[in-house]
Amino acid sequence: MQAAILAVGSELLGTDRLDTNSLRITESLHRFGVPVRRKAVVGDDIDELATEITHALARCSLVIVTGGIGPTSDDLTREAVAQALGRKLERQQWIVEDIRAKFARFGREMPDVNRKQADVIEGAEVLPNRRGTAPGQRVDAPAGSIFLLPGVPHELEGLVTGALEPWLADARGRSAVGMRWLKVACVPESSLEQLIAPFFEEFGSEGLSILSRPGEILLQLSDGASSEQGLAEREERLGSILGDAIYGRRREDSLERTVGELLRVSGTTVVTAESCTGGLIAERLTRVPGSSDYFLGAAVTYSNRLKTALLGIDEALLEAHGAVSREVVTAMARGARGRLGGDWAIAVSGVAGPEGGSEDKPVGTVDLAVASPSDEVRYLRARFPGGRGRIREQASQWALDMLRRWLAGAERPDASHLAPRNLVVRQAAR
Amino acid sequence: MQAAILAVGSELLGTDRLDTNSLRITESLHRFGVPVRRKAVVGDDIDELATEITHALARCSLVIVTGGIGPTSDDLTREAVAQALGRKLERQQWIVEDIRAKFARFGREMPDVNRKQADVIEGAEVLPNRRGTAPGQRVDAPAGSIFLLPGVPHELEGLVTGALEPWLADARGRSAVGMRWLKVACVPESSLEQLIAPFFEEFGSEGLSILSRPGEILLQLSDGASSEQGLAEREERLGSILGDAIYGRRREDSLERTVGELLRVSGTTVVTAESCTGGLIAERLTRVPGSSDYFLGAAVTYSNRLKTALLGIDEALLEAHGAVSREVVTAMARGARGRLGGDWAIAVSGVAGPEGGSEDKPVGTVDLAVASPSDEVRYLRARFPGGRGRIREQASQWALDMLRRWLAGAERPDASHLAPRNLVVRQAAR
Numbered sequence: 001m002q003a004a005i006l007a008v009g010s011e012l013l014g015t016d017r018l019d020t021n022s023l024r025i026t027e028s029l030h031r032f033g034v035p036v037r038r039k040a041v042v043g044d045d046i047d048e049l050a051t052e053i054t055h056a057l058a059r060c061s062l063v064i065v066t067g068g069i070g071p072t073s074d075d076l077t078r079e080a081v082a083q084a085l086g087r088k089l090e091r092q093q094w095i096v097e098d099i100r101a102k103f104a105r106f107g108r109e110m111p112d113v114n115r116k117q118a119d120v121i122e123g124a125e126v127l128p129n130r131r132g133t134a135p136g137q138r139v140d141a142p143a144g145s146i147f148l149l150p151g152v153p154h155e156l157e158g159l160v161t162g163a164l165e166p167w168l169a170d171a172r173g174r175s176a177v178g179m180r181w182l183k184v185a186c187v188p189e190s191s192l193e194q195l196i197a198p199f200f201e202e203f204g205s206e207g208l209s210i211l212s213r214p215g216e217i218l219l220q221l222s223d224g225a226s227s228e229q230g231l232a233e234r235e236e237r238l239g240s241i242l243g244d245a246i247y248g249r250r251r252e253d254s255l256e257r258t259v260g261e262l263l264r265v266s267g268t269t270v271v272t273a274e275s276c277t278g279g280l281i282a283e284r285l286t287r288v289p290g291s292s293d294y295f296l297g298a299a300v301t302y303s304n305r306l307k308t309a310l311l312g313i314d315e316a317l318l319e320a321h322g323a324v325s326r327e328v329v330t331a332m333a334r335g336a337r338g339r340l341g342g343d344w345a346i347a348v349s350g351v352a353g354p355e356g357g358s359e360d361k362p363v364g365t366v367d368l369a370v371a372s373p374s375d376e377v378r379y380l381r382a383r384f385p386g387g388r389g390r391i392r393e394q395a396s397q398w399a400l401d402m403l404r405r406w407l408a409g410a411e412r413p414d415a416s417h418l419a420p421r422n423l424v425v426r427q428a429a430r
Numbered sequence: 431m432q433a434a435i436l437a438v439g440s441e442l443l444g445t446d447r448l449d450t451n452s453l454r455i456t457e458s459l460h461r462f463g464v465p466v467r468r469k470a471v472v473g474d475d476i477d478e479l480a481t482e483i484t485h486a487l488a489r490c491s492l493v494i495v496t497g498g499i500g501p502t503s504d505d506l507t508r509e510a511v512a513q514a515l516g517r518k519l520e521r522q523q524w525i526v527e528d529i530r531a532k533f534a535r536f537g538r539e540m541p542d543v544n545r546k547q548a549d550v551i552e553g554a555e556v557l558p559n560r561r562g563t564a565p566g567q568r569v570d571a572p573a574g575s576i577f578l579l580p581g582v583p584h585e586l587e588g589l590v591t592g593a594l595e596p597w598l599a600d601a602r603g604r605s606a607v608g609m610r611w612l613k614v615a616c617v618p619e620s621s622l623e624q625l626i627a628p629f630f631e632e633f634g635s636e637g638l639s640i641l642s643r644p645g646e647i648l649l650q651l652s653d654g655a656s657s658e659q660g661l662a663e664r665e666e667r668l669g670s671i672l673g674d675a676i677y678g679r680r681r682e683d684s685l686e687r688t689v690g691e692l693l694r695v696s697g698t699t700v701v702t703a704e705s706c707t708g709g710l711i712a713e714r715l716t717r718v719p720g721s722s723d724y725f726l727g728a729a730v731t732y733s734n735r736l737k738t739a740l741l742g743i744d745e746a747l748l749e750a751h752g753a754v755s756r757e758v759v760t761a762m763a764r765g766a767r768g769r770l771g772g773d774w775a776i777a778v779s780g781v782a783g784p785e786g787g788s789e790d791k792p793v794g795t796v797d798l799a800v801a802s803p804s805d806e807v808r809y810l811r812a813r814f815p816g817g818r819g820r821i822r823e824q825a826s827q828w829a830l831d832m833l834r835r836w837l838a839g840a841e842r843p844d845a846s847h848l849a850p851r852n853l854v855v856r857q858a859a860r
Contacts (some may be wrong), residue, residue, distance in 0.1 A: 030445060163499075270434045286730075289784050299728075302722055305726070310770075388719055
């Protein structure tokens, strides 16, 4: 079985919006070992739509259409599928009543236009939509099966789990494959690829997808062909290679969330002192609901004067070493602990660019320090590639990871030992 | 002329990545009045690719293919287009030499695999690629023209402006239509639609696209059919409706950038005092290169103790009114000016949720204050919809917009007068 996904809507053919529903659908298909062979987007045009459905059905025995099942005259998916299959549409009164009841629950009368949402393709199974008015439909034709699903992501989600996945389980005669996620911090992608080369030799690359952004890599393991045991084996192998560079094993994990959990468990608090990151680390920590339990606050000391006023940094120290130096960032971390009163403190000072670089400290040079409850300090200097935004993002990631490692009992402040191409400038640390 | 866009690459059929190149290509097509009729994504499979090209060419006289022109065995676009058109591929030695020279410039020898990038479809025009090794190609067939462009966005950009757009200008016998952008802050989308209803009556909706995210709307005007004068007329009409809710007219404008420009022009500086936004406003202000000229720093006072320690907020005031109150946020703004030493100060305190709401101050309640160089304060209370992230995003947007309006000489602190469904709770202001 191979699948084609078709997204319907003229708004998806402009310059602003992409079809993201197909990602969600693909995930479910992969969980049942069904590959996606093609994806397409067409506008609200019945002939175009019908042609595309015929084209897709000629190549794939499963066609999933999202969108175009609303109540307006632009919503033509039902009509187009019927046309492509040479079948009739039948208005089913029980669905009209069902939609009417949904409106009534909000104290509204059903507009007449919504009646067309009760039109069912001859022979189709109606798929209940608890989150919206239009039900989905599944039609089995000689060439394959077609799903008509809503375009609204929230409604789509309900039908994917409530109708598509049970059907896939049945059609494939199996349950969904497990998936495993490994979230890795602060290992550059090129280093990761080197590191996991032995894994590829042993297990091949199928069923492992690698998604990276600056300072963060998501490894997603799935296994359409093999067993839960095979999956566990592969996960363990990756775990043994990447060790404590893995900060999370849930898809929704983020570094700020893991740090928050570790702080909560340890019953300690954190503050930040930020220069080039401009508040980004504080902002990330406070994205997490309940972060007020362990995050107290931050001093964003963009100007040197504020480094002195808010963190008590000696002017002479700033003069002697410059704001981007081991001495100043260490003093910032200690100053933040003292002045803001956290158990832990993160401090960052660097050159985010595009101006301000020097031969000694080119754009991308960032000094990072973490101070512990016993006022010990770990320090790193990194040289991050990319523009201003990427440098700041990586700096926040490295800083949070230094704290995570310390909280988790790691002896090393970062993952350099794993990463031959790491960005940490070891020789700068004394 | 109608266009089809085809993105090639098995990695675009997974759960992680979307084809974003088509947005860039669509923009150029729209500038020459060419609508996109369909988009598709197929994997690295020669038959699938050839079938899709035939299918697209049957429906559209312009087919643009991105990706699959690299040097590996997976790169099959050249072969597939040749197959679809029944033409031969010819290896052109001058291109081999050109690629070899590109490698030599980096002190490298050309790998043998790169030779296939010199394969040209019979009758095709070679489109130079200054940013990569593989040239693009354009083939004119009886049914229409096919462009083969690179999948790497940076290389694609070069070929879109260097080859596709000049060809479109020639084929359409006209120059690119102008585009106008209006960036609007803090008018909810539903209000905006009501406001510009007269515009739609007068000019229709074609050529106006509206892209909204919380607290921000981008209006994009284009006009494939009409003149520069018509475009200017429509821009002016929107300008007269939206007035000073428009904060920028360049596509790359952001509220933090506009605020930065106004601060720079006025020769003043700003600081922030943030509670529920957790540093987001400071982080946004410092995204802008050169922001150290006018941004001094921030006190992220998540805990009440830090509101007192860093901003000098009276404990009794906190006790009497609570952290989310006109009194406290006003004191935060004044305290930030005094303690951090900025000319202007932005202060925010609110309930971002999911916990912490009360009947009086439900989740989404945010108090905003801006203090001026003469220590005057403007205050607003808003009630933002959505979850934690959206509330914080909107709070940062409203706060920056309050400062922008004051700097720009607006009498009103916000756009409530334009927005019948605005989120600002007027009655809370005294």
